Amino acid sequence: MxxxxxxxxxxxxxxxxxxxxxxxxxxxxxxxxxxxxxxxxxxxxxxxxxxxxxxxxxxxxxxxxTDVSGDDISALYELREALEVSAARLAAKRRDQRVFADLHDRFAHAALLVDGGDTGLQRYYDLVAELDAAIDAATGNAYLTQALRSVRLHSARVRRSAQRNPERLRQAASEHLLICQAIRDGDVALAGHATHVHLSLSRANALAASTHSEKTVS
The missing domain is CATH 1.10.10.10 (Winged helix-like DNA-binding domain superfamily/Winged helix DNA-binding domain)
Known part of the structure:
Protein backbone atom coordinates (compact mmCIF):
# COMPACT_ATOMS: atom_id res chain seq x y z
CA MET A 1 0.00 0.00 0.00
CA THR A 66 -16.99 19.21 7.11
CA ASP A 67 -20.15 19.11 9.19
CA VAL A 68 -23.20 16.95 8.48
CA SER A 69 -26.37 18.98 8.98
CA GLY A 70 -29.96 17.81 9.11
CA ASP A 71 -30.41 19.00 5.53
CA ASP A 72 -27.35 16.98 4.50
CA ILE A 73 -28.80 13.87 6.15
CA SER A 74 -32.13 14.31 4.38
CA ALA A 75 -30.43 14.77 1.01
CA LEU A 76 -28.22 11.75 1.63
CA TYR A 77 -31.17 9.51 2.43
CA GLU A 78 -33.04 10.69 -0.65
CA LEU A 79 -30.10 9.48 -2.73
CA ARG A 80 -29.74 6.27 -0.70
CA GLU A 81 -33.36 5.36 -1.30
CA ALA A 82 -33.09 5.92 -5.04
CA LEU A 83 -29.98 3.73 -5.24
CA GLU A 84 -30.48 1.08 -2.57
CA VAL A 85 -34.09 0.20 -3.34
CA SER A 86 -33.12 -0.34 -6.97
CA ALA A 87 -30.08 -2.39 -5.92
CA ALA A 88 -32.15 -4.62 -3.62
CA ARG A 89 -34.71 -5.26 -6.34
CA LEU A 90 -32.02 -6.13 -8.87
CA ALA A 91 -30.27 -8.36 -6.34
CA ALA A 92 -33.49 -10.29 -5.76
CA LYS A 93 -33.67 -10.97 -9.49
CA ARG A 94 -30.04 -11.96 -10.01
CA ARG A 95 -28.82 -13.28 -6.66
CA ASP A 96 -26.93 -16.39 -5.73
CA GLN A 97 -29.48 -17.84 -3.32
CA ARG A 98 -26.81 -19.56 -1.20
CA VAL A 99 -25.06 -16.27 -0.43
CA PHE A 100 -28.18 -14.64 0.93
CA ALA A 101 -29.30 -17.79 2.74
CA ASP A 102 -26.01 -17.68 4.65
CA LEU A 103 -26.40 -13.97 5.39
CA HIS A 104 -29.97 -14.56 6.54
CA ASP A 105 -28.82 -17.21 9.00
CA ARG A 106 -26.17 -14.86 10.40
CA PHE A 107 -28.49 -11.87 10.70
CA ALA A 108 -30.88 -14.06 12.68
CA HIS A 109 -28.38 -13.70 15.55
CA ALA A 110 -27.19 -10.18 14.78
CA ALA A 111 -29.14 -8.57 17.63
CA LEU A 112 -26.84 -10.40 20.05
CA LEU A 113 -23.84 -8.66 18.48
CA VAL A 114 -25.37 -5.26 19.16
CA ASP A 115 -25.35 -6.04 22.89
CA GLY A 116 -21.78 -7.36 22.77
CA GLY A 117 -19.95 -4.11 23.46
CA ASP A 118 -17.55 -2.44 21.04
CA THR A 119 -16.31 -5.77 19.68
CA GLY A 120 -19.81 -7.04 19.02
CA LEU A 121 -20.82 -3.74 17.46
CA GLN A 122 -17.87 -3.88 15.07
CA ARG A 123 -18.78 -7.44 14.12
CA TYR A 124 -22.32 -6.25 13.43
CA TYR A 125 -21.08 -3.46 11.17
CA ASP A 126 -18.78 -5.93 9.40
CA LEU A 127 -21.82 -8.12 8.75
CA VAL A 128 -23.74 -5.16 7.33
CA ALA A 129 -20.76 -4.44 5.07
CA GLU A 130 -20.87 -8.06 3.87
CA LEU A 131 -24.55 -7.65 3.01
CA ASP A 132 -23.82 -4.43 1.12
CA ALA A 133 -21.04 -6.18 -0.83
CA ALA A 134 -23.28 -9.16 -1.61
CA ILE A 135 -26.03 -6.88 -2.91
CA ASP A 136 -23.49 -4.97 -5.02
CA ALA A 137 -22.20 -8.21 -6.53
CA ALA A 138 -25.71 -9.54 -7.17
CA THR A 139 -26.87 -6.45 -9.08
CA GLY A 140 -24.28 -7.03 -11.78
CA ASN A 141 -24.27 -3.27 -12.42
CA ALA A 142 -20.86 -1.62 -12.05
CA TYR A 143 -22.27 1.91 -12.42
CA LEU A 144 -24.76 1.37 -9.63
CA THR A 145 -22.08 -0.20 -7.44
CA GLN A 146 -19.76 2.78 -7.91
CA ALA A 147 -22.51 5.22 -6.97
CA LEU A 148 -23.33 3.16 -3.88
CA ARG A 149 -19.71 3.18 -2.71
CA SER A 150 -19.70 6.97 -2.63
CA VAL A 151 -22.97 7.32 -0.76
CA ARG A 152 -22.03 4.63 1.76
CA LEU A 153 -18.94 6.58 2.80
CA HIS A 154 -21.11 9.42 4.05
CA SER A 155 -23.74 7.00 5.35
CA ALA A 156 -21.09 5.39 7.57
CA ARG A 157 -20.31 8.79 9.06
CA VAL A 158 -23.96 9.51 9.84
CA ARG A 159 -24.53 5.99 11.14
CA ARG A 160 -21.59 6.05 13.52
CA SER A 161 -22.65 9.40 14.94
CA ALA A 162 -26.00 7.81 15.89
CA GLN A 163 -24.72 4.37 16.77
CA ARG A 164 -25.24 4.57 20.55
CA ASN A 165 -28.90 3.64 20.29
CA PRO A 166 -29.08 -0.11 21.06
CA GLU A 167 -32.83 -0.28 20.50
CA ARG A 168 -32.50 1.18 17.01
CA LEU A 169 -29.58 -1.13 16.20
CA ARG A 170 -31.56 -4.22 17.24
CA GLN A 171 -34.44 -3.01 15.10
CA ALA A 172 -32.08 -2.44 12.16
CA ALA A 173 -30.77 -6.00 12.54
CA SER A 174 -34.34 -7.28 12.11
CA GLU A 175 -34.78 -5.07 9.06
CA HIS A 176 -31.60 -6.44 7.50
CA LEU A 177 -32.85 -9.95 8.23
CA LEU A 178 -36.00 -9.28 6.22
CA ILE A 179 -33.99 -7.78 3.35
CA CYS A 180 -31.82 -10.91 3.27
CA GLN A 181 -34.91 -13.13 3.30
CA ALA A 182 -36.55 -11.24 0.44
CA ILE A 183 -33.44 -11.34 -1.73
CA ARG A 184 -32.81 -14.99 -0.87
CA ASP A 185 -36.35 -15.87 -1.92
CA GLY A 186 -36.21 -13.77 -5.08
CA ASP A 187 -39.09 -11.58 -3.89
CA VAL A 188 -38.40 -8.37 -5.81
CA ALA A 189 -41.29 -6.36 -4.36
CA LEU A 190 -40.52 -7.28 -0.76
CA ALA A 191 -36.79 -6.61 -1.22
CA GLY A 192 -37.55 -3.09 -2.41
CA HIS A 193 -40.19 -2.44 0.25
CA ALA A 194 -38.05 -3.81 3.11
CA THR A 195 -35.16 -1.60 2.01
CA HIS A 196 -37.46 1.43 1.83
CA VAL A 197 -38.74 0.81 5.37
CA HIS A 198 -35.21 0.31 6.70
CA LEU A 199 -33.99 3.57 5.16
CA SER A 200 -37.04 5.51 6.38
CA LEU A 201 -36.49 4.39 9.97
CA SER A 202 -32.73 4.95 9.75
CA ARG A 203 -33.29 8.44 8.42
CA ALA A 204 -35.64 9.31 11.30
CA ASN A 205 -33.08 8.05 13.82
CA ALA A 206 -30.21 9.94 12.18
CA LEU A 207 -32.19 13.18 12.11
CA ALA A 208 -33.19 12.76 15.76
CA ALA A 209 -29.55 12.17 16.72
CA SER A 210 -28.46 15.20 14.71
CA THR A 211 -31.05 17.43 16.38
CA HIS A 212 -30.00 16.21 19.83
CA SER A 213 -26.34 16.88 19.00
CA GLU A 214 -27.09 20.41 17.82
CA LYS A 215 -29.04 21.15 21.01
CA THR A 216 -26.22 19.77 23.15
CA VAL A 217 -23.65 21.96 21.39
CA SER A 218 -25.81 25.07 21.62
Missing part, protein backbone atom coordinates in the same frame (compact mmCIF):
# COMPACT_ATOMS: atom_id res chain seq x y z
CA UNK A 2 1.33 3.45 -0.90
CA UNK A 3 2.07 5.95 1.85
CA UNK A 4 -0.70 8.25 0.63
CA UNK A 5 -3.18 5.35 0.78
CA UNK A 6 -2.20 4.66 4.39
CA UNK A 7 -2.54 8.31 5.37
CA UNK A 8 -5.89 8.52 3.61
CA UNK A 9 -7.17 5.40 5.38
CA UNK A 10 -6.13 6.69 8.80
CA UNK A 11 -7.60 10.18 8.34
CA UNK A 12 -10.81 8.87 6.79
CA UNK A 13 -11.35 6.45 9.69
CA UNK A 14 -10.68 9.21 12.23
CA UNK A 15 -13.25 11.45 10.52
CA UNK A 16 -15.85 8.68 10.29
CA UNK A 17 -15.30 7.69 13.93
CA UNK A 18 -15.51 11.27 15.15
CA UNK A 19 -11.91 11.33 16.42
CA UNK A 20 -11.56 14.28 14.03
CA UNK A 21 -14.93 15.99 14.57
CA UNK A 22 -16.52 18.58 12.26
CA UNK A 23 -14.66 21.86 12.38
CA UNK A 24 -11.25 20.29 13.02
CA UNK A 25 -8.53 22.11 11.09
CA UNK A 26 -6.10 19.94 9.13
CA UNK A 27 -2.81 21.21 7.72
CA UNK A 28 -0.15 19.32 5.80
CA UNK A 29 2.60 20.19 8.27
CA UNK A 30 0.63 19.22 11.37
CA UNK A 31 -0.65 15.93 9.95
CA UNK A 32 2.75 15.07 8.51
CA UNK A 33 4.30 15.44 11.96
CA UNK A 34 1.47 13.65 13.77
CA UNK A 35 1.27 10.66 11.41
CA UNK A 36 4.99 10.39 10.67
CA UNK A 37 4.84 10.80 6.88
CA UNK A 38 6.30 13.36 4.52
CA UNK A 39 4.11 16.17 3.26
CA UNK A 40 3.62 14.72 -0.24
CA UNK A 41 1.52 11.65 0.76
CA UNK A 42 -0.34 13.80 3.30
CA UNK A 43 -1.15 16.32 0.58
CA UNK A 44 -2.41 13.54 -1.71
CA UNK A 45 -4.53 12.05 1.07
CA UNK A 46 -6.07 15.42 1.91
CA UNK A 47 -6.89 15.89 -1.77
CA UNK A 48 -8.78 12.60 -1.80
CA UNK A 49 -10.65 13.53 1.37
CA UNK A 50 -11.62 16.82 -0.26
CA UNK A 51 -12.95 14.94 -3.29
CA UNK A 52 -14.92 12.70 -0.91
CA UNK A 53 -16.51 15.78 0.65
CA UNK A 54 -15.14 14.93 4.11
CA UNK A 55 -12.98 18.06 4.27
CA UNK A 56 -13.09 21.46 2.61
CA UNK A 57 -10.83 24.49 2.27
CA UNK A 58 -10.72 26.78 5.29
CA UNK A 59 -7.87 28.91 3.94
CA UNK A 60 -5.08 28.72 1.39
CA UNK A 61 -3.07 26.43 3.69
CA UNK A 62 -5.64 24.63 5.80
CA UNK A 63 -8.61 22.33 5.42
CA UNK A 64 -11.46 21.74 7.85
CA UNK A 65 -13.51 18.63 8.52
Missing amino acids: RASDRVYAVLREEILDGALPPGTTLTEVEQSTRLGYSRTPVREALGRLTADGLVEAASARALVV
Whole structure:
Protein backbone atom coordinates (compact mmCIF):
# COMPACT_ATOMS: atom_id res chain seq x y z
CA MET A 1 0.00 0.00 0.00
CA ARG A 2 1.33 3.45 -0.90
CA ALA A 3 2.07 5.95 1.85
CA SER A 4 -0.70 8.25 0.63
CA ASP A 5 -3.18 5.35 0.78
CA ARG A 6 -2.20 4.66 4.39
CA VAL A 7 -2.54 8.31 5.37
CA TYR A 8 -5.89 8.52 3.61
CA ALA A 9 -7.17 5.40 5.38
CA VAL A 10 -6.13 6.69 8.80
CA LEU A 11 -7.60 10.18 8.34
CA ARG A 12 -10.81 8.87 6.79
CA GLU A 13 -11.35 6.45 9.69
CA GLU A 14 -10.68 9.21 12.23
CA ILE A 15 -13.25 11.45 10.52
CA LEU A 16 -15.85 8.68 10.29
CA ASP A 17 -15.30 7.69 13.93
CA GLY A 18 -15.51 11.27 15.15
CA ALA A 19 -11.91 11.33 16.42
CA LEU A 20 -11.56 14.28 14.03
CA PRO A 21 -14.93 15.99 14.57
CA PRO A 22 -16.52 18.58 12.26
CA GLY A 23 -14.66 21.86 12.38
CA THR A 24 -11.25 20.29 13.02
CA THR A 25 -8.53 22.11 11.09
CA LEU A 26 -6.10 19.94 9.13
CA THR A 27 -2.81 21.21 7.72
CA GLU A 28 -0.15 19.32 5.80
CA VAL A 29 2.60 20.19 8.27
CA GLU A 30 0.63 19.22 11.37
CA GLN A 31 -0.65 15.93 9.95
CA SER A 32 2.75 15.07 8.51
CA THR A 33 4.30 15.44 11.96
CA ARG A 34 1.47 13.65 13.77
CA LEU A 35 1.27 10.66 11.41
CA GLY A 36 4.99 10.39 10.67
CA TYR A 37 4.84 10.80 6.88
CA SER A 38 6.30 13.36 4.52
CA ARG A 39 4.11 16.17 3.26
CA THR A 40 3.62 14.72 -0.24
CA PRO A 41 1.52 11.65 0.76
CA VAL A 42 -0.34 13.80 3.30
CA ARG A 43 -1.15 16.32 0.58
CA GLU A 44 -2.41 13.54 -1.71
CA ALA A 45 -4.53 12.05 1.07
CA LEU A 46 -6.07 15.42 1.91
CA GLY A 47 -6.89 15.89 -1.77
CA ARG A 48 -8.78 12.60 -1.80
CA LEU A 49 -10.65 13.53 1.37
CA THR A 50 -11.62 16.82 -0.26
CA ALA A 51 -12.95 14.94 -3.29
CA ASP A 52 -14.92 12.70 -0.91
CA GLY A 53 -16.51 15.78 0.65
CA LEU A 54 -15.14 14.93 4.11
CA VAL A 55 -12.98 18.06 4.27
CA GLU A 56 -13.09 21.46 2.61
CA ALA A 57 -10.83 24.49 2.27
CA ALA A 58 -10.72 26.78 5.29
CA SER A 59 -7.87 28.91 3.94
CA ALA A 60 -5.08 28.72 1.39
CA ARG A 61 -3.07 26.43 3.69
CA ALA A 62 -5.64 24.63 5.80
CA LEU A 63 -8.61 22.33 5.42
CA VAL A 64 -11.46 21.74 7.85
CA VAL A 65 -13.51 18.63 8.52
CA THR A 66 -16.99 19.21 7.11
CA ASP A 67 -20.15 19.11 9.19
CA VAL A 68 -23.20 16.95 8.48
CA SER A 69 -26.37 18.98 8.98
CA GLY A 70 -29.96 17.81 9.11
CA ASP A 71 -30.41 19.00 5.53
CA ASP A 72 -27.35 16.98 4.50
CA ILE A 73 -28.80 13.87 6.15
CA SER A 74 -32.13 14.31 4.38
CA ALA A 75 -30.43 14.77 1.01
CA LEU A 76 -28.22 11.75 1.63
CA TYR A 77 -31.17 9.51 2.43
CA GLU A 78 -33.04 10.69 -0.65
CA LEU A 79 -30.10 9.48 -2.73
CA ARG A 80 -29.74 6.27 -0.70
CA GLU A 81 -33.36 5.36 -1.30
CA ALA A 82 -33.09 5.92 -5.04
CA LEU A 83 -29.98 3.73 -5.24
CA GLU A 84 -30.48 1.08 -2.57
CA VAL A 85 -34.09 0.20 -3.34
CA SER A 86 -33.12 -0.34 -6.97
CA ALA A 87 -30.08 -2.39 -5.92
CA ALA A 88 -32.15 -4.62 -3.62
CA ARG A 89 -34.71 -5.26 -6.34
CA LEU A 90 -32.02 -6.13 -8.87
CA ALA A 91 -30.27 -8.36 -6.34
CA ALA A 92 -33.49 -10.29 -5.76
CA LYS A 93 -33.67 -10.97 -9.49
CA ARG A 94 -30.04 -11.96 -10.01
CA ARG A 95 -28.82 -13.28 -6.66
CA ASP A 96 -26.93 -16.39 -5.73
CA GLN A 97 -29.48 -17.84 -3.32
CA ARG A 98 -26.81 -19.56 -1.20
CA VAL A 99 -25.06 -16.27 -0.43
CA PHE A 100 -28.18 -14.64 0.93
CA ALA A 101 -29.30 -17.79 2.74
CA ASP A 102 -26.01 -17.68 4.65
CA LEU A 103 -26.40 -13.97 5.39
CA HIS A 104 -29.97 -14.56 6.54
CA ASP A 105 -28.82 -17.21 9.00
CA ARG A 106 -26.17 -14.86 10.40
CA PHE A 107 -28.49 -11.87 10.70
CA ALA A 108 -30.88 -14.06 12.68
CA HIS A 109 -28.38 -13.70 15.55
CA ALA A 110 -27.19 -10.18 14.78
CA ALA A 111 -29.14 -8.57 17.63
CA LEU A 112 -26.84 -10.40 20.05
CA LEU A 113 -23.84 -8.66 18.48
CA VAL A 114 -25.37 -5.26 19.16
CA ASP A 115 -25.35 -6.04 22.89
CA GLY A 116 -21.78 -7.36 22.77
CA GLY A 117 -19.95 -4.11 23.46
CA ASP A 118 -17.55 -2.44 21.04
CA THR A 119 -16.31 -5.77 19.68
CA GLY A 120 -19.81 -7.04 19.02
CA LEU A 121 -20.82 -3.74 17.46
CA GLN A 122 -17.87 -3.88 15.07
CA ARG A 123 -18.78 -7.44 14.12
CA TYR A 124 -22.32 -6.25 13.43
CA TYR A 125 -21.08 -3.46 11.17
CA ASP A 126 -18.78 -5.93 9.40
CA LEU A 127 -21.82 -8.12 8.75
CA VAL A 128 -23.74 -5.16 7.33
CA ALA A 129 -20.76 -4.44 5.07
CA GLU A 130 -20.87 -8.06 3.87
CA LEU A 131 -24.55 -7.65 3.01
CA ASP A 132 -23.82 -4.43 1.12
CA ALA A 133 -21.04 -6.18 -0.83
CA ALA A 134 -23.28 -9.16 -1.61
CA ILE A 135 -26.03 -6.88 -2.91
CA ASP A 136 -23.49 -4.97 -5.02
CA ALA A 137 -22.20 -8.21 -6.53
CA ALA A 138 -25.71 -9.54 -7.17
CA THR A 139 -26.87 -6.45 -9.08
CA GLY A 140 -24.28 -7.03 -11.78
CA ASN A 141 -24.27 -3.27 -12.42
CA ALA A 142 -20.86 -1.62 -12.05
CA TYR A 143 -22.27 1.91 -12.42
CA LEU A 144 -24.76 1.37 -9.63
CA THR A 145 -22.08 -0.20 -7.44
CA GLN A 146 -19.76 2.78 -7.91
CA ALA A 147 -22.51 5.22 -6.97
CA LEU A 148 -23.33 3.16 -3.88
CA ARG A 149 -19.71 3.18 -2.71
CA SER A 150 -19.70 6.97 -2.63
CA VAL A 151 -22.97 7.32 -0.76
CA ARG A 152 -22.03 4.63 1.76
CA LEU A 153 -18.94 6.58 2.80
CA HIS A 154 -21.11 9.42 4.05
CA SER A 155 -23.74 7.00 5.35
CA ALA A 156 -21.09 5.39 7.57
CA ARG A 157 -20.31 8.79 9.06
CA VAL A 158 -23.96 9.51 9.84
CA ARG A 159 -24.53 5.99 11.14
CA ARG A 160 -21.59 6.05 13.52
CA SER A 161 -22.65 9.40 14.94
CA ALA A 162 -26.00 7.81 15.89
CA GLN A 163 -24.72 4.37 16.77
CA ARG A 164 -25.24 4.57 20.55
CA ASN A 165 -28.90 3.64 20.29
CA PRO A 166 -29.08 -0.11 21.06
CA GLU A 167 -32.83 -0.28 20.50
CA ARG A 168 -32.50 1.18 17.01
CA LEU A 169 -29.58 -1.13 16.20
CA ARG A 170 -31.56 -4.22 17.24
CA GLN A 171 -34.44 -3.01 15.10
CA ALA A 172 -32.08 -2.44 12.16
CA ALA A 173 -30.77 -6.00 12.54
CA SER A 174 -34.34 -7.28 12.11
CA GLU A 175 -34.78 -5.07 9.06
CA HIS A 176 -31.60 -6.44 7.50
CA LEU A 177 -32.85 -9.95 8.23
CA LEU A 178 -36.00 -9.28 6.22
CA ILE A 179 -33.99 -7.78 3.35
CA CYS A 180 -31.82 -10.91 3.27
CA GLN A 181 -34.91 -13.13 3.30
CA ALA A 182 -36.55 -11.24 0.44
CA ILE A 183 -33.44 -11.34 -1.73
CA ARG A 184 -32.81 -14.99 -0.87
CA ASP A 185 -36.35 -15.87 -1.92
CA GLY A 186 -36.21 -13.77 -5.08
CA ASP A 187 -39.09 -11.58 -3.89
CA VAL A 188 -38.40 -8.37 -5.81
CA ALA A 189 -41.29 -6.36 -4.36
CA LEU A 190 -40.52 -7.28 -0.76
CA ALA A 191 -36.79 -6.61 -1.22
CA GLY A 192 -37.55 -3.09 -2.41
CA HIS A 193 -40.19 -2.44 0.25
CA ALA A 194 -38.05 -3.81 3.11
CA THR A 195 -35.16 -1.60 2.01
CA HIS A 196 -37.46 1.43 1.83
CA VAL A 197 -38.74 0.81 5.37
CA HIS A 198 -35.21 0.31 6.70
CA LEU A 199 -33.99 3.57 5.16
CA SER A 200 -37.04 5.51 6.38
CA LEU A 201 -36.49 4.39 9.97
CA SER A 202 -32.73 4.95 9.75
CA ARG A 203 -33.29 8.44 8.42
CA ALA A 204 -35.64 9.31 11.30
CA ASN A 205 -33.08 8.05 13.82
CA ALA A 206 -30.21 9.94 12.18
CA LEU A 207 -32.19 13.18 12.11
CA ALA A 208 -33.19 12.76 15.76
CA ALA A 209 -29.55 12.17 16.72
CA SER A 210 -28.46 15.20 14.71
CA THR A 211 -31.05 17.43 16.38
CA HIS A 212 -30.00 16.21 19.83
CA SER A 213 -26.34 16.88 19.00
CA GLU A 214 -27.09 20.41 17.82
CA LYS A 215 -29.04 21.15 21.01
CA THR A 216 -26.22 19.77 23.15
CA VAL A 217 -23.65 21.96 21.39
CA SER A 218 -25.81 25.07 21.62
